[in-house]
Structure formats: C-alpha cells, structure tokens
Amino acid sequence: MSSIDVRFADVPGGRLGYRDLGDPDGRPVLFLHGSGPGVTGWRNYSETVGAFADEFRCIVLEFPGFGISDVRGGHPVVDARNSCVEILDHLGIDRASIVGNSMGGIVGAGLAAKQPDRVDRLICIGGVGTTLFSPGPAEGIRLLMDFLAEPDKPALHRWLRSMVFDQALVTEQLLEERWAQVNEPGVIESMKSLYNPAAIAKVSRGEVSFDLADVTAPTLLFWGRDDRVSPVDMSIMPMRLMPDVELHVLPNCGHWVMIEQKDAFERQAREFLLRG
Numbered sequence: 001m002s003s004i005d006v007r008f009a010d011v012p013g014g015r016l017g018y019r020d021l022g023d024p025d026g027r028p029v030l031f032l033h034g035s036g037p038g039v040t041g042w043r044n045y046s047e048t049v050g051a052f053a054d055e056f057r058c059i060v061l062e063f064p065g066f067g068i069s070d071v072r073g074g075h076p077v078v079d080a081r082n083s084c085v086e087i088l089d090h091l092g093i094d095r096a097s098i099v100g101n102s103m104g105g106i107v108g109a110g111l112a113a114k115q116p117d118r119v120d121r122l123i124c125i126g127g128v129g130t131t132l133f134s135p136g137p138a139e140g141i142r143l144l145m146d147f148l149a150e151p152d153k154p155a156l157h158r159w160l161r162s163m164v165f166d167q168a169l170v171t172e173q174l175l176e177e178r179w180a181q182v183n184e185p186g187v188i189e190s191m192k193s194l195y196n197p198a199a200i201a202k203v204s205r206g207e208v209s210f211d212l213a214d215v216t217a218p219t220l221l222f223w224g225r226d227d228r229v230s231p232v233d234m235s236i237m238p239m240r241l242m243p244d245v246e247l248h249v250l251p252n253c254g255h256w257v258m259i260e261q262k263d264a265f266e267r268q269a270r271e272f273l274l275r276g
Contacts (some may be wrong), residue, residue, distance in 0.1 A: 004017070009087060011087065014070030014071075014072075014182035015063035016061065016069045016086055016090075017041075018043060018061045018093070019041070019058075020057070021049060021053050021114040022057050022058040024068065027096075027273075028057045028059060028093045028097070030084060030096045030098050031058060032061060032080070032084070032103075032108050033045070033066075034101045034127070036163070037101060037147060037159065037178060038067075038156070038157070038181035039064045039178075039189075040061075040068060041232030044258070045068070045258070048259075048262065052273070055169075059091065059093075060163075060201055063076070063080040063083060067181050067184030077194070096100065096120070097119070097120045098112070098122050100124050101126070101127070102127040108122055109124060109212075109215050112216070114214075115198060121273055121276050123221075124220070125222045126222070126224065126234070128212075131233055132234075132236055132237070132243075133231075138231055139226045140163060143155070145156050146159075148191055148270055153179055157170070157175055160178065161202065162228045163228075163229060165255040166254075166260060179184070208232035212237060218245075218247065218276070219242050220245070220272045221238060221246070222250065222257045222258075223248070223252075224253035226251075226254050228255070234251075235249070
C-alpha cells in the first residue's frame, strides 16, 4: 500500500486534500466522509480502507471546509459534489465507485444522479433519504445544532455519544482529536453553513437535492439499526425508489457502520464492489 500522507491538488475550486492508496492499477474507489464536527476523510476511513487496498485504488477525499481542503463558501453539499468531479479529473479518472458515509453518501448519490457516467457502483452508509416515522430533526442532528450554537467540549461529547451504539467508542482521545479539528480555521463556519434555515431552504427548492430514481448505478445501502442521526426508517424511500439497490441493516450499530460493524461492512462492501 502506498504512502498514507495527505496530498494536495490545486483544482478550479481551490486546494483539495486527499490520500491515494492501494493498487494504482486497480479500479478506483472514492471514499467520502460525513459532516460532523471535527470529521475528516481519514478519521472516517483510516481503519477501513486497508481492507480494499489489495484490489482497488482507494482515494480518500477531504471535503472543502472541514479543516484540510480550502473553504469554498457555497452550500457544503454542492461544494463537496463539485470537489468529487475535480479530484477525479485531477487524477485522470473517468469513472469510479463511491463509498460515502452520511453526508458523503448524499454527495455520492447526488453525483450518481446528476452525472451517472462518473459513477460505477455506489455504497451509502446512512444519510440518504428522509424520515417517514421518526420525528425530525433526529436526536443526533439536534445535538449537532446545539453544539454549533455553543461550541464547547461537553456539547461535542454529547454529540459524539449519539453517533454510536457502543458508548465505549467515545474515548477521551477521540474527543480531544475532534475538538482540535473543530478549532481549525473555518470549520465551525462551514458547519453552520450546512445546518441553518437558509441551507435547508435550498434543499427544499431542489438546489441541493436530487431524484432518487435517477441514481441508476448499482447501490448498496448500509444502515445501523440503532442510528440516532439517520433513523433506519430513512432507508425506506431510497430502498423503494432507487432502481438497482439493496439494503443491509446491521444490529447493535449506530451511525458509524464502518467502525461499529467493521468486519461485516468490509466483507459485504468488498463483495459488492467486486461484482463489477
């Protein structure tokens, strides 16, 4: 496996951070991270990407505005979607599979809907869809908004605890790492630009959203049965409307499927990607 050091690409939208690992001649897989405070692509996937590196070229992208890639100032979902195209173009990749966690799944599904020629196969970990039976916003989103209103360590800790079923995963080290990343320039502002009434209004006007039926790439949805950020009933709409989709719901698991159900996620995701 090649170096795991972050690299930087100067693209039309600004500087993008990414890591390029695995088989350079393998089929490319683009790993897209979520939207929580202190998140990075490497924090989401550092313990997982190695399971794919033998057969695939693995690109772990850092979205604009999360402390590593340049802030762009637009809607974070749109900026992230544009950054996917830009990093693929920079690397000379016409078409890639996508693994997206939460916001990363939304970004990947939006790219698959709007530019289907760029997406081979799609794996989404929560995030995609809308609640049908659970009240909204979900508990984890409410705790995130509380943190953004008054950013401090106790609020960050409460939000982190909502992300997982196994509370032992929320260690002091994790809290300190996330707190340090949150305090990078522009990170809080980027989060606020995603979780505010104006950004939500753009979603309702269709400026950010997409038609699930337009996601024609073969798709695998992962969901934690105990997800308090994206309740499992969110999976019903994409499961019904995406034309080529399957859903795996994993027990004793919150929002971070690739961490709490690591072995099952890696085994099932690899099998799905290798079908192509």
